[in-house]
Amino acid sequence: MATPKALLLAVLGCACFFSAILAARELSDDSAMVVKHERWMAQYNRVYMNDVEKAQRFEVFKANVKFIESFNAASNRKFWLGINQFADLTNDEFRATKTNKGFHPSMARGPTGFRYENVSIDALPMTVDWRAKGAVTPIKNQGQCGCCWAFSAVAAMEGIVKISTGKLFSLSEQELVDCDINGESQGCDGGEMDDAFKFIIKNGGLANESSYPYIAQDGKCKRYKNVATIKGYEDVPANDEAALMKAVANQPVSVAVDGGDRTFQFYSGGVMSGSCGTDLDHGIAAIGYGTASDGTKYWLMKNSWGTTWGENGFLRMEKGIPDKSGMCGLAMQPSYPTE
Template sequence: MGAATTEGPGQLPGGWGRLSTRPQAGYGVSLAKLWGQEPAGGLILMGTALPRGLEWGGDGAGGAQPLQAPYSRGRMEPCIWGAPKALGGNRVGGGFPVLLEEAHIPLFLRGEEPPALPEHPGTEPVGLPRMDPADPMRPIGHHMMPAPSLPRGGPRLGLKTGSRSRRAGATGARMGVLGWLVASALCAAVRGRDQGLSRPLPHFGSIYHVRGVINLPYAEIEEPFEAWYNLTGNKSRIQYYGGQVITYQLAGVKPYGMQYKITPETTEKEVNARKCFQLPGSKEDVVRIQSVFPSLEGFKFLREEYYQGRYCAVWQNVTLWAQKKNVYTLWVTNSSCGVAPVHYEMRGYNSLLGSHYDKYEISYTDFDNSFPSSVFDIPVNETKKCGLLPGSTAEHRVLANPMEDLVGRHQPRAHEVFHHYRRRFGRRYGSARELEHRQHVFVHNMRFVHSKNRAALSYTLALNHLADRTPQELAALRGRRQSGAPNHGLPFPAERYAGLILPESLDWRMYGAVTPVKDQAVCGSCWSFATTGAMEGALFLKTGVLTPLSQQVLIDCSWGFGNYACDGGEEWRAYEWIKKHGGIASTESYGSYKGQNGLCHYNQSEMLAKITGYVNVTSGNITAVKAAIYKHGPVAVSIDASHRTFSFYSNGVYYEPKCANKPGELDHAVLAVGYGVLQGETYWLIKNSWSTYWGNDGYILMAMKDNNCGVATEATYPILA
């Protein structure tokens, strides 16, 4: 709540003088003529949060001086402070909050304990009592409105008073005004160090709305969200990335509840088409509404501290199970309606692995306890088209409600998805330690994939056969060395293709010039697959016959030209070897690919596809690369594939803003077999060597925009003799 800005004087109930709500520079505003005359103590509305060690400047006899509040830590929190004489404060007990109906600002009083508040189901008093016109000192009722249940007592402020103020307070105590003022108190109002954060477990209410950001450090994700929660109505809604993905948990739908997910979907035919999916509950898996706060069972008060400029109470739970120690920490602060969440953090340590295996954080903002009921209205035209969520049964539930695995203390759904993954790809691990390690890696990758898919990008990701690999292991698949050494390639003959009319799209697979996708396995041999792919295409254009060529012969035999087999190499060095040795062996003559280094054993008489050289396509020239593909078949290209989005690409036009595109920054070699346009986005059709489990059956559409990831930076093709 900011400083009061209502213009002009306002009439208090029952003719009780006027409320001046025009802010005064530095001091806020004052209440005048509370009893029809200016009270000696006065009332002061402050425009900033009250810091520690405030001094009351009044002398109890003349006009009171405003409290000074020079230190507010960047926050504007209005409050009213009552002078002891004016309001009967006798410094017995603590400070009690009162919300003035006219100003809607919190009032803090020092004085005796308040009487019990009247009982009204679902409500607590808000505002001043209504006054009897015949006797302005006598309240005749309360204005009521629904309010969340809040801890009693409210915050305290350390106020120092002089002896004359104490004498004035004793006089004022006889006036009896404090009783009805305190009876109308609602809740603690001002955040701050000296307001004594309450010790009962925080309660955020049965109805709330909040925004926040999910931070997954190990997955390199920061994901904004917004949530609406209605315990009474038995429904919740959480949306991600500004509403690009919306999830509903409707526990009241018979018989077992229903979950909806509205999300953009990108395929080969359409980009970001709005789709709706549903997942009904079952007897074994009943749908429950989803909070974005952890269950505080077992949490204990730890300390008070500043967190991101706000004074907070810190609550913590430490859970031990098996070899794991999970520490859950929650920071909360006082707000105008009780407590408000600030930050939640989970840190997991595994003694079996000897390391921190997990960490995630949620930061909260804009917390309040009201919102329109219409937020739970699901668009009818979209629900009519709702299909079942794709993926495994366990992954269904994770996709429908991702928040559950972040605020819950256990992750049975994620573990179930991992077991399904192991069965699908035949994963067997050598020890319990490795099993534990792979499961943690998988969970982080799963979070990354699901979060990115909620971001409504031009492409989607999927959990593929690499989902249990660490970033270091994924880097081993990117085996293009970055020597920076000049090669002996010929320049691209641009003048020869001046005026060439290029087709809008081209796919050499349709003409039979591309062999099936292979798997390089755990070997940095991508450079050999890019080289043989370009050689196979060139040989097809010359002979009309598609002949699979051997990557293994290049791995085993081209060391003398600067390649390092499974530890990486460069395409142009492979061309140099082929040129010197009179061609390259076919897969049939040399033997199948091993996925590891081997003995060089080629037969010279069986070498195919002699070349006279190779061409370096003009760096960064999109048109030149398209012309090279059109006239010479698939070309070998180098890219920046270091981003996790590339590792888990599934479909759509891939555009990664973080991608590099300069020589020396490209770490993976692939084959460009065509190009085209999808929903207005121009792309390269790229063949990878990570098996058909990766991407779209082993292929990826990479955006031409900005030469993203460097496809056009170091393209080459061979010249057959």
């Protein structure tokens, strides 16, 4: 029969054995994560100033990867996350560079009219995708400049110009960043789509992107020949997805959303669903709607974070949720330019 001392030694021995196994496993996991980080750095051409910054970024990367893997492992998800170009940024850092940088647009909106008011919902197509109709330019990338508002407004304008004239122009977001500075908009520090439309009307249109290229920072306002114009803009009735559907069936629409959530940061595919906020801090464009294979209805959105984010730069968000403000507040402040 074993003595108490022998039993204690046996227990301690087992504890040490299992601790050693766990330590070895953690070391192995860390080694695998280091390899994953190195491959990610090569994929996105990420270079750090020194070993200290690299070590700090590795810890952020590791935490984000674990969050992504944990999210994707859960059952009954309608969408999934991916290790994209934002994987070494904390959520606070991501918010500071990719959304409106703390800019809060005015919620007060004067009456503009809504030309699609009397359109019958029953008469609308079941699926709309303005890409298939040639009214959407390729995905763009705003970089480190918080001017999502300009990309959203331009995407909506590019759409209505194509619908009205038959010509698709890639228009200049940089012109808005540099020149729309006397209203609410603040260049790379944030802005508002309605304010952009007001500027474009007063400016007599916008230049081609090829003439006035994007530089992802605030610049000095220049004058180039305008290639496209709009005559006005209208606001979609707030908190009314049926009204938004009427508008999107007829043209791409600028939409404001709460885009700072971690799931938004790492969205990779599927129909975004579940809970998210309504702190409107990001501008995108609604370019269609449809129904996924599992029956989930969705809005099709164009973003401005490059093609390595989301579904090659695009996003699907659940449509017709009980909350009248819509997924991430998408139904709160939609608007569109008019020809």
